[in-house]
Amino acid sequence: MPRTPLRAATALLLALTTLNAPTAPAVAADDTPIAVTVNARAGLATVPETGIATNHAIWDTNLGTDETADRLKDAGVKLLRYPGGSYSDIYHWADHTAPGGYVAPNTDFDTFMRGVRRTGAQAMVTANYGTGTAEEAAAWVRYANVTKRYGVKYWEIGNENYGNGHYGTAWEADDHADKSPAEYARHVVAYADAMKAVDPKIKIGAVLTTSANWPDGLVGAGDAGTWNKVVLSAAGQKIDFVIVHWYPGALDRAAHVPDMIQLTREQIAKYAGPGSERIGIAMTEFNTGSSSAGTTTQPGALAAADAYATLLANGVFAVNWWNVHNGIGPVTQVAGHTDYGDFGLLSSATCTSDGSVCEPALNTPFAPYYALQMTSLFARPGDQFIRAAAGRSDVVAHAARRPNGDVAVLLINTSSSTAHPVTLGYEGFRPAAGAPSVRTHTNGATSIATSATGTATSQTLPPLSMTTIVVRPATAQPALPGTPGQPGAANVTDTTAAISWPAASAGARPIVKYEVHRQLGAVTEQLGETAGTSFTARNLKPGTRYTVNVIARDSAGGHSWASPPLTFTTGTPAASSCTVRLTNQNDWGSGYVGGIDITNNGAAINGWTLTFGWPRPWQSLGSGWSGGWTQKGQDVKVVNEAGNGSLPTGASTTIGFVGNYSGPNVLPAVFKLNGTVCTTL
Structure with a gap:
């Protein structure tokens, strides 16, 4: 969600000041070295060409200037998004108007594209869903890629369209009488058909909610499920990528990213239909979202660099900072420097309403600018995290x-x-x-x-x-084996998984074996090895997410780089003396009502204890009923009440709880009844 696009009058103020040179803090070094482990056997995603990205907005007078483009090029920006957040759903490209909003001079599509080319980047365009039509979007594709031959590859359908009032809060323009996710999905299909009829090579993106961010998890009145379930089920076969936005509001949330992205992938795989693995994930708006902790100062920059690296390492193909120019906000002092509360990369040279504080000269980089620049220097397209x-x-x-x-x-x-x-x-x-x-x-x-x-x-x-x-590596070696191809998993049970991969090419010496390594943070454990290109991993833990890589070794012990990562989750026993079904009955984005149905498949039980663990430290028990609930650390124990302790063979009982969460809500998967692992449905 753009944070200050309607501040047009403020954005026009150009009060130039000089940026004071920083003075280095006088600090003493801590003499205890901190150990850092770097593990080349634990491969993650390959750095995409479009990873370092940002947003342009049509209310920004400086959108198309050479100075702006050159600054972005120097930062390593490779993708630029247009026309800017919520303005996308009121913007009409053909006459360059946005009824109800401010359109700055020299911000039309051709001017934007000139800046894109000068930056050396690609473009991502958001077609107007809220007040537009599929025909209007198709005409834009025709103008961009047929008439002007710009070759714009990435096209989004709308921006944050779940914010149209369907869930009770409205900021996104939407003229459709029906504001449900089903209606949005129906139009995504129509837009995709019309736009790809003009240029079949383009990629179409659909809006999703972000895990543990409103309104993720909510089910609107009359809907068949959450926004993501409905949209992916109806439009999954027509799209090429999904769009998520993230304003965490704090500087320490990068640990949420792996689950956030994994849960999104699981939803895509579950609902989008055959071939869903082709669907990419783009974070088309991101900002730390914390004016009190620093938006233009160094703490915000460090959080940005951490988040960019984590998102790209987890396979997101574009991370678009919000935004290039934004305008002054709440002014504070952070880490010894003035923080202007500005969500932009570059100064807009704007002032507070009373004129008491002004930003530095136009296009002066703020600290997050250097985070993007550092990330682009660290991880270049084609590198592997x-x-x-x-x-x-x-x-x-x-x-x-x-x-x-x-x-x-x-x-x-x-x-x-x-x-x-x-x-x-x-x-x-x-x-x-x-x-x-x-x-x-x-x-x-x-x-x-x-x-x-x-x-x-x-x-x-x-x-x-x-x-x-x-x-640099220590010594040059004879040509090493090539990298094994993307592994896949089949026949995954509670304790086993059949893993296979495309063979690596031999180097100077023949390949004699492949090793399968499991990632445990920055440490790996070898699950086994084989002379072939398949391996069955055994003795796995039920209900556990595994990420593995394959490495090829030659006859002299030389080894390849790690394959792309494979992530899979084991299940629970296909047959057990107990069965558990967990349902998320009502979710409000920071908590949910969970129902647990327990069925005894074995001998009669007189008195039972159910145990499970919260998968993540940001999850906790709020309350529980139909049992005695306690939590110690992340472990939860439920003891029967007097009236439901007897479970004859085939009998069931139902208990419930309120679960709280402040990050991606990975549901518990493994339940034990009187110490026995149950089958989880």
């Missing part, structure tokens, strides 16, 4: 391997007062001796500094800093 982790929570680590054999490591020190020394250890990679290439951005700095300091295994991180080191 690999697992990395630090031994303390105030240091964050990400890593990527490059096709030439180099490994890049991004280190983020979130401490405001302590310079942390770190020691880096590598698995599946041996670094060369000597000083690596080092890039650093510190609190208040107006550029990223380049140096050759420290070593591949030892660095010191300044307070509130982002540091990227690029490490």
Whole structure:
């Protein structure tokens, strides 16, 4: 959701000030090194061409200027979205109008595309669903890709259309009498058909809700399910990607990303029909969303770099910052610097309403600009993210391997007062001796500094800093095996999974075996090895999510890079002396009413205890009924009441609870009745 698009009058104020040069804080280093592990055997997603992205808005007078485009190019931006958030659903491209909103001069589509080309980026266009038609959208495709030959590949259908009042809150324009997800899905199909009839090569995106963000989980009156279920079920065969937005409102939410993206993928697989694996995920609006913690200062930048790296490592193909220029907001002091409460990458040179505070000169980069720039320097298109982790929570680590054999490591020190020394250890990679290439951005700095300091295994991180080191491999080796192809899983049970993969190409020596490694954070465990291209993993834990990679080894022990990751979740026993069915009966986005049906399939029971665990630390028990409910840590125990303790063979009982959550709500999957793992339906 755009946060200040209607502040048009403010956006026109150009009060220029000079950005004060920052002074380095006087801090003492903590002498205890923090261990950082980088594991080349634990491969994640490949860096996409379009990963570093941002939003343009037609109320921004500077949308099409060369200076703006050059700034974005220097930041490594590779995708630009137009015409800007909620304006998308009131904007009519042909006459460049947005009834009810402000359209700045020199912001028409051709001007936008000129800036896209100067930036060296691709375009993403949001077609007007709220007040437009499929015919209007198809005409835009014709103009863009047939008449002008712009080759615009990515086309969204609407923006945050669940905010049309259907769930009780309305900010998104929607002239349709029926504002349900079913009506939106019906139009997505019509738009896709009309637009692809003009250019079959384009990619169509549909709006989804973001896990654990309103109105995710809600079911509207008369709907057959949540927004995502209805839209994917009806339009899944017509779309090529889905759109999610994320304004977490805090700086420490990157840990939510893996579940957020995995749950979205599971919904796509469940509802979108055959071939749904083709459907990508784009985060077309993202901002830390925390003006109090810093939107233009270094804490916000560090959170942005962490989130960008985490989202891209989990396979999101575009992360669009909201936005390029936004305008001044609540002014605070954060980490020793003025924070302008501006959600833009670049200064709009606007002032507070009383004129007491003005932003720096137009197009001065704010701190998050350097987060995008650092991320683009760290993880380049074609690189593969690999697992990395630090031994303390105030240091964050990400890593990527490059096709030439180099490994890049991004280190983020979130401490405001302590310079942390770190020691880096590598698995599946041996670094060369000597000083690596080092890039650093510190609190208040107006550029990223380049140096050759420290070593591949030892660095010191300044307070509130982002540091990227690029490490060469120790020695050149004869051509190593190629990377195995994307693994797949079949016949997944509670304890086994059949894993197979396309063969790797041999290098200088023949391939003699493949190893299957499971990711456990930045550590891996080898599940087994085989001379062929399939392996059955055994002794797995029920109801557990596994991420694995395959590595090829040659006759001299040389090994390939890790395959793309495979993620699968084991089930529960196909047959057990008990069965449990968990239903989410009513969800409100931060909690839900859960119902648990327990069936005894074995010998008669007189007295029972049901146990399960919350999968994530942000989940908790609010209350429970029809049993004695207790929680210790993440473990929940329910003991029968006097009236429901007897369960003859085939008998059932129902209990219920209120579950609270403040992040993606991964439902409990494994339940034990009197110590026995039940079949979960």
